Amino acid sequence: VVVDGRILHGRRGLAAEIGHMTITNEGERCVCGVVGCFEAIASGTALGRRATAATAAGDGSALRRLSAEAE
Numbered sequence: 001v002v003v004d005g006r007i008l009h010g011r012r013g014l015a016a017e018i019g020h021m022t023i024t025n026e027g028e029r030c031v032c033g034v035v036g037c038f039e040a041i042a043s044g045t046a047l048g049r050r051a052t053a054a055t056a057a058g059d060g061s062a063l064r065r066l067s068a069e070a071e
Helices: 038-042 044-054 062-066
Strands: none
Touching (some): 038 044
């Protein structure tokens, strides 16, 4: 992000990095070390982890059917 002709670095160099915006005070710790980052809560990877944790292979759930029983 450039503001007034200068690069905006932000806190810890993460300006405009939506994945590391804190969206809640709860949830898993992100790889960046912060709890509640968008990346840790709502990224595709995070949603996949949550779906895997909420289901079990062969349980007949729609999530497992849609993934062809994959993790």
